Amino acid sequence: MLKPTFIEKIRGTVGPENVLMDEESRVCYSFDATSYTSLPDAVVRPKTTDEVSRIVTTSFEESVPVTPRGAGTGLSGGSVPAKGGLVVSMERMTAPALIFKEDLYAVVEPGVTTESLQKQVESRGLFYPPDPASRSACTIGGNVAECAGGLRGLKYGTTKNYVLGLELVTPEGKVIRSGARTVKSVAGYDVTRLMVGSEGTLGIITSVTLRLLPLPAARRVFWCRFDGIAAASEAVADLIGSGLVPSGLEIMDDKTVKAVEAYLGDEIGAGVLLLGEVDGSKAVCDEDTSKALEILERKYGREVETDVEGIDPEALWKARRSVLPALTRLSPTVILEDVTVPRSKLPEMVERIGKISGRYGTRIAIFGHAGDGNLHPSFLTDKKNRDEMKRVGVAIAEMMRACIDLGGTISGEHGIGVDKMPYVKLELGEAGCEIMKRVKRSLDPKGIMNPGKMFDET
Numbered sequence: 001m002l003k004p005t006f007i008e009k010i011r012g013t014v015g016p017e018n019v020l021m022d023e024e025s026r027v028c029y030s031f032d033a034t035s036y037t038s039l040p041d042a043v044v045r046p047k048t049t050d051e052v053s054r055i056v057t058t059s060f061e062e063s064v065p066v067t068p069r070g071a072g073t074g075l076s077g078g079s080v081p082a083k084g085g086l087v088v089s090m091e092r093m094t095a096p097a098l099i100f101k102e103d104l105y106a107v108v109e110p111g112v113t114t115e116s117l118q119k120q121v122e123s124r125g126l127f128y129p130p131d132p133a134s135r136s137a138c139t140i141g142g143n144v145a146e147c148a149g150g151l152r153g154l155k156y157g158t159t160k161n162y163v164l165g166l167e168l169v170t171p172e173g174k175v176i177r178s179g180a181r182t183v184k185s186v187a188g189y190d191v192t193r194l195m196v197g198s199e200g201t202l203g204i205i206t207s208v209t210l211r212l213l214p215l216p217a218a219r220r221v222f223w224c225r226f227d228g229i230a231a232a233s234e235a236v237a238d239l240i241g242s243g244l245v246p247s248g249l250e251i252m253d254d255k256t257v258k259a260v261e262a263y264l265g266d267e268i269g270a271g272v273l274l275l276g277e278v279d280g281s282k283a284v285c286d287e288d289t290s291k292a293l294e295i296l297e298r299k300y301g302r303e304v305e306t307d308v309e310g311i312d313p314e315a316l317w318k319a320r321r322s323v324l325p326a327l328t329r330l331s332p333t334v335i336l337e338d339v340t341v342p343r344s345k346l347p348e349m350v351e352r353i354g355k356i357s358g359r360y361g362t363r364i365a366i367f368g369h370a371g372d373g374n375l376h377p378s379f380l381t382d383k384k385n386r387d388e389m390k391r392v393g394v395a396i397a398e399m400m401r402a403c404i405d406l407g408g409t410i411s412g413e414h415g416i417g418v419d420k421m422p423y424v425k426l427e428l429g430e431a432g433c434e435i436m437k438r439v440k441r442s443l444d445p446k447g448i449m450n451p452g453k454m455f456d457e458t
């Protein structure tokens, strides 16, 4: 319960119309794309860094929990206000990006969606590669806080490879700037890198300086169907082992393909789908596509189809981006995991997931950024079915152990949030977790910034 004097101060900072306390509004900010929920006491919608700073300063003085929020598309419960208090929504911080073409960077407010930024820079002949499948809704602030990946990780890396600098409000309400607008900067500790992927637990990002690239002249899509996911995942290792670096290489198993077909009402074709994209000059695209074709035909006897006949590459990527909404129509609860292994271990990981599914009688659809070794095995279940949920829980724990066994990570791009908290020690160990908790305590001495996430401090 927030004190009336506290609320008055917050209203005085952002205006009463930007402090939402009615139940309907609080419910709208109580969840993300997982099934976790927790009601905030109030939702605040600042417009400027100064307002964010004053909100956080007041919250620090009164020890009120603060949870930063972008669009709420997160897949680990990160923006769910686990301990109540304030949700600070960045939805009004959406000014057009400042684009510096000669210096190849842009300065962006955190509430701008990824797709909007991409369109803004592309209209100037520039390119912002990170491309989460949720790009039409998710925000740059949320992308930085989660270190979002997406469909182009294989060639272009993830959000962390593009953040040159940040402006942020610390848990005590101070405004600091990290990094620089230059290609190089080694002045002091790399606070920027620490903040990327910190899931809103170390401060609120109020401005992001992002590195840009020249827009590639051409793109070409290719796709190939397989009878089973094992062969498709072997093909991924073969393609990459050959020296080919597609900008994207995505896998969708047969359950996923059928779900997307039903969702879009379009035929994609039977079997497991491997969908790739190459980019660069037209000559490079042609050469790379021929190379992929040769490998896939020679070793697997599979015909590779490409977009030469004038198929819009976006139509195929739309199918890939529709996977999650499509799967949610198959069962009341979809638990989407994010295991990532070294690419050469992909076939073994897929095999282990198959065995785990059989052992616990769970339905799992597999899709993901295969070129990054990043799979999203999605448990199709019903949270009301207690017996099944128990089996799903055991199966997930086993899958996490399998992934660590293979030298992988429990989360490639969705973060820890609430969802992966039980497994974080498995990867980081006791001492590794303790170091991170010390960092957290030193920056957030009262523990007000997105509490109840990443590490269990209770």
Ligand SMILES: Cc1cc2nc3c(=O)[nH]c(=O)nc-3n(C[C@H](O)[C@H](O)[C@H](O)COP(=O)(O)OP(=O)(O)OC[C@H]3O[C@@H](n4cnc5c(N)ncnc54)[C@H](O)[C@@H]3O)c2cc1C
Pocket (backbone or CB within 6 Å): 032, 033, 067, 068, 069, 070, 071, 072, 073, 074, 075, 077, 078, 079, 090, 110, 131, 132, 133, 134, 137, 138, 139, 140, 141, 142, 143, 144, 145, 146, 147, 148, 149, 150, 151, 199, 200, 201, 203, 204, 205, 206, 324, 325, 413, 414, 450
């Ligand atoms: C259909 C679908 C497809 C997806 N595909 C991908 C994908 O391909 N790749 C991928 O990586 N992810 C994907 N995601 C997950 C999600 O979209 C990303 O994690 C995204 O970065 C979250 O952005 P958001 O604005 O929705 O953040 P939110 O969900 O609102 O918040 C996410 C986290 O960031 C923190 N945060 C938000 N804004 C700020 C800020 N300004 N300062 C500090 N902390 C902040 C929050 O506290 C929270 O911990 C997908 C999700 C969906 C629903």
